[in-house]
Structures are given as C-alpha cells and as structure tokens.
Amino acid sequence: MVGAGIGVLSWIAFLTAAHPLGITSAYERTAAAILAPLGLASDYLAQEQLVLGWEWALVVGVFLGALVSALWSSDREPSTVPPMWAARFGDSRPKRLAAAFAGGALMLFGARLADGCTSGHAISGNLQLAVSSWAFTAVFAAVSVAVALALFGRKGRRHV
Amino acid sequence: MFEPLPRMLGGLLIGVAFGVLLQKGQVAKHRVIVQQLTLERWTVAKIMATAIVVGGLGIYALLPSGAVALHIKPLLVGGVVLGGVAFGAGLALLGYCPGTTVAACGEGRRDAWVGLLGGLAGAGVFVVAHDAWAAVQRWGGSHGELTLPQVTGAPWWVWLIGLGALIAAAALWGRRRSPRAAERGARRPFPSHF
Numbered sequence: 001m002v003g004a005g006i007g008v009l010s011w012i013a014f015l016t017a018a019h020p021l022g023i024t025s026a027y028e029r030t031a032a033a034i035l036a037p038l039g040l041a042s043d044y045l046a047q048e049q050l051v052l053g054w055e056w057a058l059v060v061g062v063f064l065g066a067l068v069s070a071l072w073s074s075d076r077e078p079s080t081v082p083p084m085w086a087a088r089f090g091d092s093r094p095k096r097l098a099a100a101f102a103g104g105a106l107m108l109f110g111a112r113l114a115d116g117c118t119s120g121h122a123i124s125g126n127l128q129l130a131v132s133s134w135a136f137t138a139v140f141a142a143v144s145v146a147v148a149l150a151l152f153g154r155k156g157r158r159h160v
Numbered sequence: 161m162f163e164p165l166p167r168m169l170g171g172l173l174i175g176v177a178f179g180v181l182l183q184k185g186q187v188a189k190h191r192v193i194v195q196q197l198t199l200e201r202w203t204v205a206k207i208m209a210t211a212i213v214v215g216g217l218g219i220y221a222l223l224p225s226g227a228v229a230l231h232i233k234p235l236l237v238g239g240v241v242l243g244g245v246a247f248g249a250g251l252a253l254l255g256y257c258p259g260t261t262v263a264a265c266g267e268g269r270r271d272a273w274v275g276l277l278g279g280l281a282g283a284g285v286f287v288v289a290h291d292a293w294a295a296v297q298r299w300g301g302s303h304g305e306l307t308l309p310q311v312t313g314a315p316w317w318v319w320l321i322g323l324g325a326l327i328a329a330a331a332l333w334g335r336r337r338s339p340r341a342a343e344r345g346a347r348r349p350f351p352s353h354f
Contacts, residue, residue: 002185003210009177010215014228016170021178023259024283031283033161043290053163054171059262061175062182066266069183078268082190082255085271100254100271104261104278105285107250111258112286113293114243115233118257123208125233127216129319131306132235139244140251147252148197 010127017054020128022120024111026052026059088152110140179263188263190255190271197252202334206327213324220316235306238299254278 006021013021032050035041041050070076081096089095111117114136116125122140125133162168185207186192195201222228251257254275256264261279264272286293309316 002181002187003207004214005181006178006207006211007214007216007218009174009181010211011218011222011228013174014219014231015222017167017174018229018231020231021174023262024279027258027279027283028287031280032287034280035284035287040288041290043292044287047290047294050161051163052161054167057163057168057171058175058178059259061172061177062179062259062262063175063266064172065176065179065181066183066188066263067179068176068266069180070188070267073184075183076268077189078270080270082194082269082271084191084194085255096271097274100275101278101281103250103252103254104275105250105282106246107254107275108258108279108282109285110243110246110248110250110282112243112283113239113297114247115236115239115297117247117259118208118251119259121233123211123215124231126208127212127219128230128232129216129308129316130232130235131303131308131311132233132240134308135235136240136244136247139241140248143245143248144197144251145199145248147249148194149199151252152194152198154198 006123007127010124019054020120020124021058022055022116022124023059023062024108024117024120026056027108028112029053029056084152178259179266182260182263183267188256188260188267188269188272190264190269193251193257193260194255202330206331209323209327213320213327216316216320216323220320230307232305232307235303236297237301237303239297241300242296250282 121133121136196204
C-alpha cells in the first residue's frame with residue numbers, strides 16, 4: 001500500500017511540477033551552497049545554477065513528514081547504534097558514527113556520479129522504464145547485497 | 161536562490177506525504193534496509209516494485225494527453241556503473257538510502273544525522289571537481305535518454321504489466337512459504353517490535 005501511495009505521489013509530482021521524485025540533487029545543491037562562498041564550486045557553477053528549488057523543498061518535507069508520522073504513531077527511535085550493527089560490531093558510538101559518515105559519503109558520491117538514487121533512479125527512473133535507471137539499479141542492488149552479506153553475514157550463520 | 165513560493169510549497173507538501181509514507185512503510189529503519197540487503201525481508205523491494213508499477217502505469221497512460229512528459233536520465237556508462245558500485249557499498253555501510261536517511265532523521269536516529277552529514281561531504285567531493293567527474297561519467301560512452309521500449313521494441317504496458325505479474329507471483333510464492341517463514345521469524349534475533 002505504501003508502494004502504491006508512492007506511485008500515486010509520482011503522478012502528482014509529474015502533473016504539478018513536471019519533476020520526478022528525487023532526493024540527491026538537493027544534497028548536491030546544499031553542498032554547492034556551502035562550497036560556493038569558499039570559492040570551491042567554480043566548475044560546478046559554470047554548469048549548474050545554484051537554486052534551492054522544488055526538490056530541496058521536497059527533502060525538507062520528507063523530514064517533516066517522517067517526524068510528524070513518527071510522533072503521531074509513537075514510533076520515534078532516538079538511537080545511535082542500531083541493534084543489527086551492535087550485534088556485529090559492538091555498541092561503540094564513535095565506530096558506528098564513523099561508518100555512517102563514510103557510508104553516507106560513499107553513497108551520495110555514487111548517487112551524484114550516477115545522477116540519481118533510490119528515488120530518482122530506482123523509483124522515478126525505473127517507472128519511466130529508463131535504461132540508465134534499470135542498469136543503475138542492477139549494479140547497486142548486486143553490490144549492496146554483496147557488501148551487506150560480507151558485513152552482517154547470512155541469516156543462518158548469524159549467532160547473536 | 162529559491163524558486164517561486166507556490167512551487168516550493170508544492171514540493172514541500174509532496175515531500176511531507178513522501179516522508180509519512182516512508183516512515184509508515186518502516187523503511188526509515190536500519191534493520192529493515194539491512195535485512196533487505198541480506199535477503200531476509202522483502203519490505204523495501206515490495207514497496208519499490210509496487211511504486212514502479214503503479215507510478216509507471218499512470219505516467220505512461222497520461223503521456224498521450226500531454227499532461228505529463230518523460231524525464232529520462234541519459235545512459236552514461238561510467239557514471240551508472242561506478243556510481244552504482246559506490247552507492248551500493250555506501251548503502252550497505254550506512255543502512256539507509258538518501259531519502260530514508262532524511263526520513264530516519266525525522267524518526268530521531270542520530271546515526272542517520274551523521275550519515276546525512278557524510279552525504280553532504282560526498283556530494284561536496286562531486287561538486288568540487290565537477291568537470292573531472294563529468295569526464296568519468298562518460299567513460300564507456302554516453303548513449304542518450306534511452307527507454308526499455310525503445311531498445312527492445314516491446315511496448316510500455318508489456319514491461320509494466322509483466323513486472324506487476326512478477327510481483328503478484330512473488331507475493332503468492334511468499335504466502336505459500338509463510339508457515340515456515342513464521343517459524344523462522346520466531347527465532348529471528350530482531351523481532352519487528354524491537
């Protein structure tokens with residue numbers, strides 16, 4: 001049902017904004033807005049306009065929507081080390097946060113290189129039957145499953 | 161620096177709905193993403209596949225009316241392959257995707273906030289050397305804004321209805337297996353209410 005809701009939301013985005021649902025260009029624009037005053041974004045600004053637009057507002061909305069939804073259903077989880085991580089790597093906060101930072105950096109760098117993420121490629125691109133999006137999805141699905149199995153092990157062999 | 165207010169408000173409202181759906185769909189939770197990647201739990205794949213079929217049927221059905229247009233990303237081989245590898249590895253390490261990272265921040269998860277900062281750093285690395293990365297994206301060639309119907313000759317509804325049939329078959333198969341799955345679930349280290 002949640003999937004169908006996201007599908008319908010795609011129709012609304014295409015109809016009202018002529019824009020697919022996507023998340024990561026907002027990260028890119030924010031990074032550029034921070035780097036521009038430092039003079040580090042000149043390549044970028046020659047190609048792209050520094051506009052915090054529809055997609056940026058969308059990302060702010062995702063945060064607010066999740067916040068309201070979590071409060072509404074008493075489903076807030078103000079945790080630092082998720083249980084599955086702790087079971088495998090211990091409950092050290094610095095270790096988990098370092099991994100989260102590195103993982104986030106690698107993920108967003110990859111998303112910008114590929115020009116999209118789980119939303120922009122794997123949902124919005126795939127639903128338009130874009131070859132680039134299906135190819136990206138195949139690559140990241142294979143790599144993420146392989147890395148997750150290496151990190152967390154198979155279900156049958158996990159003893160916790 | 162900002163787009164006009166009505167457009168920003170439209171984006172905000174659609175974002176709020178998206179955020180509620182992601183949170184209610186349980187995909188702002190580390191265990192749900194990681195258990196998808198270790199193939200123990202299929203929540204993420206089900207949501208994505210359903211969104212693709214429902215979204216795609218609507219968009220392609222509206223296309224002839226001119227109310228919507230396609231926004232296809234070009235097939236840049238280097239970008240898609242190398243980006244996919246970095247994205248997949250980072251996703252497994254962080255345990256949230258870019259959108260669900262933001263939703264997980266809404267749930268109060270501190271590791272997601274740090275993942276978000278990491279994401280800004282990673283996007284920054286792309287921004288700082290934008291021209292060099294643009295050249296990397298074109299390794300292996302740039303093949304334009306291709307769609308599966310263009311490449312294969314099979315019309316859009318064959319692809320979308322085929323994918324829908326695949327989901328239905330997988331759901332039925334999952335249901336037939338469910339007594340065993342329930343038995344395994346009882347021994348699962350992280351019950352859903354954890």
